[in-house]
Amino acid sequence: MKTKINLSSIAAALTAAIVLTGCASSGVKNPSGAKVTEMKADERGFVAGTGIESQDLVAVTDKMARSILAIPEIQRATIVPRIALLPINNDTRFPVNKEAFLLRLQTQLISKTQGKVRFLARESMTDLEKERELKRSGAVTSETNPELQEFKGADFFLTGKLTGMTTRTSAGTSDYVLYVFQLIDARTSEIVWADQSEIKKQGLEDAAYR
Amino acid sequence: MNHQLQQSNFSARKSVWNCFTASFFPTVFLFVALLLVAGGCATSQPHIPLTGDPIVDGQAYIAQGPKKDRVLWEYRTGLAAMRRSEFGLATEMFEDAILSLGAMMEPDAATKKSRGYFNEEAKKTFYGEPYERVMAWFYRGVLYWMDGEPDNARACFRSAQFQDSDAENDEFKSDYVILDYLEGFVTTQLSGDGSDAYKRAEALSKVTLPPYNPKVNVVLFIDFGAGPVKYAAGEYGEELRFRPGASPVKSARLRFGRQDLSIAPTDDLFFQATTRGGRVMDHVLGNKAVFKKTTDTVGNVAVITGAVLASNEDTQTAGLALLAAGVISKIISAATRPNADVRTWQNLPQYLSFAMLTLPAGEHDLTIEFLTGQGTIIPQLTKNMTIYVNPDRRDNVYYISDQSVASQPTPVPQPDKTT
Numbered sequence: 049m050k051t052k053i054n055l056s057s058i059a060a061a062l063t064a065a066i067v068l069t070g071c072a073s074s075g076v077k078n079p080s081g082a083k084v085t086e087m088k089a090d091e092r093g094f095v096a097g098t099g100i101e102s103q104d105l106v107a108v109t110d111k112m113a114r115s116i117l118a119i120p121e122i123q124r125a126t127i128v129p130r131i132a133l134l135p136i137n138n139d140t141r142f143p144v145n146k147e148a149f150l151l152r153l154q155t156q157l158i159s160k161t162q163g164k165v166r167f168l169a170r171e172s173m174t175d176l177e178k179e180r181e182l183k184r185s186g187a188v189t190s191e192t193n194p195e196l197q198e199f200k201g202a203d204f205f206l207t208g209k210l211t212g213m214t215t216r217t218s219a220g221t222s223d224y225v226l227y228v229f230q231l232i233d234a235r236t237s238e239i240v241w242a243d244q245s246e247i248k249k250q251g252l253e254d255a256a257y258r
Numbered sequence: 259m260n261h262q263l264q265q266s267n268f269s270a271r272k273s274v275w276n277c278f279t280a281s282f283f284p285t286v287f288l289f290v291a292l293l294l295v296a297g298g299c300a301t302s303q304p305h306i307p308l309t310g311d312p313i314v315d316g317q318a319y320i321a322q323g324p325k326k327d328r329v330l331w332e333y334r335t336g337l338a339a340m341r342r343s344e345f346g347l348a349t350e351m352f353e354d355a356i357l358s359l360g361a362m363m364e365p366d367a368a369t370k371k372s373r374g375y376f377n378e379e380a381k382k383t384f385y386g387e388p389y390e391r392v393m394a395w396f397y398r399g400v401l402y403w404m405d406g407e408p409d410n411a412r413a414c415f416r417s418a419q420f421q422d423s424d425a426e427n428d429e430f431k432s433d434y435v436i437l438d439y440l441e442g443f444v445t446t447q448l449s450g451d452g453s454d455a456y457k458r459a460e461a462l463s464k465v466t467l468p469p470y471n472p473k474v475n476v477v478l479f480i481d482f483g484a485g486p487v488k489y490a491a492g493e494y495g496e497e498l499r500f501r502p503g504a505s506p507v508k509s510a511r512l513r514f515g516r517q518d519l520s521i522a523p524t525d526d527l528f529f530q531a532t533t534r535g536g537r538v539m540d541h542v543l544g545n546k547a548v549f550k551k552t553t554d555t556v557g558n559v560a561v562i563t564g565a566v567l568a569s570n571e572d573t574q575t576a577g578l579a580l581l582a583a584g585v586i587s588k589i590i591s592a593a594t595r596p597n598a599d600v601r602t603w604q605n606l607p608q609y610l611s612f613a614m615l616t617l618p619a620g621e622h623d624l625t626i627e628f629l630t631g632q633g634t635i636i637p638q639l640t641k642n643m644t645i646y647v648n649p650d651r652r653d654n655v656y657y658i659s660d661q662s663v664a665s666q667p668t669p670v671p672q673p674d675k676t677t
Binding site for chain 1: 360445
């Protein structure tokens with residue numbers, strides 16, 4: 049009878065183990081989701097791929113801002129240089145919010161130079177022209193003569209290009225992205241400054257997706 | 259003597275029966291009880307009533323359905339939205355879906371479990387087979403381009419081609435003609451050198467591709483036919499197979515002004531789905547199927563042998579043990595789930611194509627006819643659309659499908675966001 053009881057127990061234990069192994073919730077991490085975690089923008093988060101992410105944007109724009117500030121055209125300028133932004137050309141395999149790169153770079157430069165450079169709000173030209181027309185027509189007040197042309201021209205254009213290379217083997221995927229930024233003299237078309245930043249990432253998909 | 263023998267046999271059988279009921283029935287009872295208890299572990303899903311409207315149903319499933327199917331519903335809803343010219347909604351759907359694709363490299367409990375013996379493949383978070391992932395990137399690229407961001411569109415076309423880069427046979431790696439062609443076209447439009455991409459596309463293409471023309475200012479994406487349908491084959495449904503979708507449409511014709519333009523398919527998604535070669539998951543499912551079969555066979559042998567042994571008083575205990583082990587083996591077999599994942603992005607087209615036009619600025623009426631393999635027009639699928647050529651745009655990008663809702667107005671392209 050002892051043998052019989054043992055048999056029952058063993059069988060029950062085995063079955064429990066089998067059935068519970070197949071149970072949907074056992075071993076699931078964060079079954080109720082994960083609490084929102086605030087992270088620094090330059091920190092690599094727990095959700096990461098091989099693409100362009102916020103920490104890349106922060107690292108690249110920080111480096112570029114430091115690099116631009118060191119050039120004589122900015123440091124030793126007798127007249128405050130005015131910079132207009134040109135859209136970045138994305139030549140990688142990752143769609144990106146290109147404005148984010150230039151906006152962060154612009155903000156970094158404005159805050160770090162404390163007025164040594166000025167940026168032109170070319171993306172707001174339509175609204176600015178409307179306002180000028182309102183002033184010219186007398187619909188709104190104006191402190192200066194609205195007939196005068198006061199919109200400033202650019203001394204420099206700031207632009208950039210993102211290019212990339214991808215390798216894929218059975219061992220995984222490798223993505224290399226090269227970030228190149230340039231400051232172009234608007235009068236002479238000379239590239240007065242250029243710098244680059246490189247980031248390489250590797251990863252491998254779960255076997256279930258290969 | 260005979261009577262005594264019969265009596266003795268009867269006593270022996272009774273003894274075996276008592277023993278059997280004393281040990282086996284409680285065990286089986288425990289199995290059943292545990293199965294019932296374990297059945298309660300599965301997360302119950304809310305019932306989501308289907309309305310028949312793909313966008314309403316899709317959004318309901320995205321909001322309330324299983325998380326593992328979210329990307330699938332985003333794919334379906336995004337494409338349904340494109341066919342109704344609801345491009346804002348389509349962008350939202352595909353943007354979220356392709357962001358989710360990045361998570362394929364992240365450890366995921368559901369995906370890990372789907373590789374286990376006792377969970378089916380469909381437990382994993384759905385990202386789709388490579389041809390489905392290609393199409394998500396492709397449509398996101400089309401939407402970027404429509405929105406005046408050709409460089410981001412090109413990025414999507416490259417990522418789409420990348421999804422197809424791990425086919426087993428080199429011949430079928432990254433072999434979408436339209437993706438290479440458009441990558442080169444955008445590069446040329448952005449003052450780059452697209453000749454390499456053009457050569458790749460030309461080498462892959464079965465139709466003659468137009469050389470890049472810088473004067474082109476309208477790109478019309480056209481897709482038609484019904485996409486591949488997944489089904490499970492093999493003894494236990496462990497083999498993922500595809501069959502072509504049911505649609506008579508094999509080509510299209512574009513009429514504008516006095517011109518007729520034949521639209522031949524550049525890519526066939528059924529061909530793409532069936533030339534990938536084996537998946538790593540096929541080996542996993544194959545192993546599960548072998549395990550299921552082996553445990554079932556072992557169970558059968560053990561149950562029969564155990565029953566025979568248990569009927570003899572001398573081998574009764576061993577027989578019962580073998581019988582119990584056989585039953586356990588059968589239960590393990592029954593609990594093994596080798597089924598292939600057949601969740602399908604079911605509203606995909608079979609054929610992809612495009613037309614490139616040079617038109618003067620302003621409105622233009624286009625008619626797109628869809629034809630059978632014999633060249634017969636299917637009148638109920640004919641679409642009429644009015645497009646607007648914005649002179650401030652390098653490319654005015656439009657999309658039409660044989661499944662498009664014809665009455666939807668097409669949006670006016672806004673100026674380019676890339677110089």
